[in-house]
Amino acid sequence: MSRSFNALAAATFALATALATAPAHAADTLATWTVASSNLQGQSSHDGTVEAVRQTVVAAQVAGAVVALPVKAGDRVKAGQLLARLDARAAEQQAGAATAQVEVARAAQQVATLEVQRQRQLFASRFISQAALDQAEAQFKTATAQANAQLAAAQAARTESGYFAVKAPYDGIVTELNVMPGDMAMPGRPLLTLFDPASLRVAVAVPESSATQLRNRLTTPVTVEIAGQRITATRWEVLPAADTVTHTVIVRIDLPAGTVATPGSFARTWLPGGAGGDSRTFIPSRALVQRAELKAVYVVGADGRALLRQVRVGPASGDQVEVLSGIKPGERIALDPQAASRRP
Known part of the structure; x- marks a missing residue:
């Protein structure tokens, strides 16, 4: 039993001695690639x-509390789709009052129209003077102008009430919301941001x-x-x-x-x-080691040792990948990372 153990120990020692005294050229058996740069001529x-x-920061044109926000970040919206609604009760009441004032002005215009028609008939029959007719004509023009002014004011009030419904200016994607329901929107304050992906x-x-x-x-x-x-x-x-x-x-x-x-x-x-072209460095894709977020290669030194080194890579082109930083032209890298990882 003692002789067998001594023989096994002697054989183990002999094998270790042989590996330790192995010639240096054994490292050359590891397949390597010499890094070189290439020029992309003219680029x-x-x-x-x-x-x-087209990227738009959508803001309110009027002041009001945000009562509805039917979109969220990431939503695709169509042109004219509602993005936010503000409290428009006061504006709608003002628009209603303006509409009523239009009816009053139109009634006054109708009275003035009938009056000027009668005055023209009387003047044609020479029952009234020119001054009386001129006064009737002036009252008619005044009533007409007042009716037009009230109509324009009512249209402006109705248009302003439409500002409380904020709509998408074009088809796009919402990227950011700057308000929440209940926030106070002010003229010029951003409500949300959207862009056109097309x-x-x-x-x-x-x-x-x-x-x-x-x-x-x-x-x-x-x-x-x-x-x-x-x-x-x-x-x-x-x-x-x-x-x-x-x-x-x-x-x-x-x-x-x-x-x-x-x-x-x-x-x-x-x-x-x-x-003169832009210098770029490519290596075979199979030489690249990727472990989670780490991307590296085994760099083989002059003494044959393979050391793992992190690199930053760019796009792949066929069976090669561009290296942006981490290695220099002239260095050798291992083509078989698994074999290189087992070397001393």
Whole structure:
């Protein structure tokens, strides 16, 4: 029993000695990839933000308590749909009073009309003077003007009472509610915000020195990436004004109809006219390690050791993925992360 144990211990020691004294070139048996950068000729990448072409902060035109709020954030609404209703009882009563004043004015106008007709007949028969006829004509015109004024006032009161029902100006999506039922709405105070999802664009800030070159390439299609989805846009413009602080100009890229995105989302764009091309780094997708939120690769050093290093990646293109930061050209990475994780 003692001899068997000694023999097993000797064999174990011999195996450990062999592994410890293994030649350094054994690390080369691990499949690796040498990182290199590539140039995307004639294009440069820029970070941008998705924004809505039509985004409206809906506010009240009159003061009143919010009595109904039939929408919530995220709801899709149609043009003319009720968004909020304010307490309009006082306004409706004023509109009713104005309507009654119109009836009074019309009755006075009718009396004046009959009177001027009689005065004209009497004047034709030479029973009254010209002065009497002129007075009747003046009273008729006064009554007519008063009736028109009362009618306009009644229409204005009715229009103002309509302001207490706030409606959607176009088809859109509600993104934010600024009031709750019972709050006091005031003229100019935001009630809610909505945008039109059918018209979206990407805003990109580029150096002022690139503006002229970009304006000469407005007919060139550009590529936009939003949430991993690559889109080709054909309509874009360079705004004429530059920011006095950052010395950048804004490039607006119209997204094609049907693009699904949320205003405020991150977008990556590739614009023409990059000086010498934009340097980009790609690695095989199978070399990437993803554990929950961590994305990393095994970097193989000169001594053959594989160390895990976190990287920031961009969009995938076929069987390759773009690395934005974390590794440098010339470094070697392991193509088999599982094999690299087992190495000392």
